[in-house]
Amino acid sequence: MLFSVSILFPIQQSYGHANIFIGKLAEHEIAGHGEEEEVHIPSSYLGVEETYTVVVLNERNISTTEVQVIIPQGMELISAEDREGWKLTILRPPLVPTPVLIWNGSSIPAGKNEGFFFSLRNSPNIFVYYFAVVQTYEDGENDVWRPWVQIISPTNIAGIEYSTVAFWVIIVGVALPFVERAGERIVKKNRVVST
């Protein structure tokens, strides 16, 4: 099964009780619901092959010329996509502790964004995994970001959430005795009527 998970970068995570601001331009990602804010939590299931998208937003007035993505320990790199105009270099162990993807040869203009795609096999362990993303600008300066994804156990079967199945099974289970009671009353009433 392949899913597509976007690690929006810079990312704003909003849970209502803790806000993590990596880039202020990510504010537009939050949809307001009165007092409640919509929660974006990048998640994926354990052990599956997943396509990740790292969207790099250029917040400065000069171009971004290189993007490096360092894959977290425990995740297995399957493949990475070339981007038109960009040159992709993949560094693998033992050269580096964990795989590093480097896109350069092109640029992200000021205020624009670009998406970079790669496939990983998720870790078999439930945990939070941090990527490191290094954004290099044309003046040689770097910004380093640490977006994360939580690896969780599956929450659905055939697309139906376990909680939904449990809810409806319980409704049926608890309703049956009431159905039986109602049936008995109807039977008693009919007996009274017929006598």
Added chain:
Amino acid sequence: MPHGAPELLTYGTLIVFTLGLIFHWSRRAFRHPVPTEPISGEIKGNFMVFDKVQRTFHWATTVSFVIVTFTGIALYDPFAFEPITDLLGIPLHTTFPTYVFVHVVFSGALAILLIIHIIWDVGKLKGTRSMLPTKSDFRDVIVRAKSLLQGTEEYPRINKYDSFMKNFHLYLPIAFIVLAITGVYQFLYAPWWVVPIERHFEIEPPWRPTVLHDLFGFLLIALVFGHTYFSILPVNRSIFNAMLSGKISAEEIMKKYRLQEFINRIKKQRPK
């Protein structure tokens, strides 16, 4: 909750238990097994089976349990709980500490109720014996299982508390101890509801109190659903009414209970 018990286990427990109840209903709703064990005498009048303290304890525990479950599931799986909070017009994601507060307060209420229950039923009424297993309990389980699964005619009379009720009662203190320890630990040392979600795993100790709390909690919820199902079955209407009024009639007792043991146990509580 990403760092809690897997949803397959928690919701799976509820689903499996409830499917068992649905199977039970399908097997007996149209058969209505009647005790084949002969009755050993005759009694008349009404008998007090649950006094005011016991009834108050039961219904206060019910209310507290419902609130603890409501807040607990909201904390465990807020995304699945959203439709309910949207329907009720109450906030969820922005108010986790409030849900925790209510959960803790009513858990404390359950603890106090439990203490009152122990003082009253064990200390005053000396009712421990009624919850201990007896030889007849094991025989009854086998006969009733045969009746349910194989459709045999033989069906026993029951004691005031049958084997299933005793096992349910046995699980309650076990669950309460585990839930109390894991709950208090989370509250004092691993309050995941006040840290960013990606740090939940960091503050959870290796013995995974959150997972234990979730598993025992959901098993308790499943058993309470079972208790609710059996209590509202038409055949148990008399005992349900007794939990409201305190009394059960001799006619109802003679339909399915073992007379002698029942009379011995409630002799002290006979009102008139």
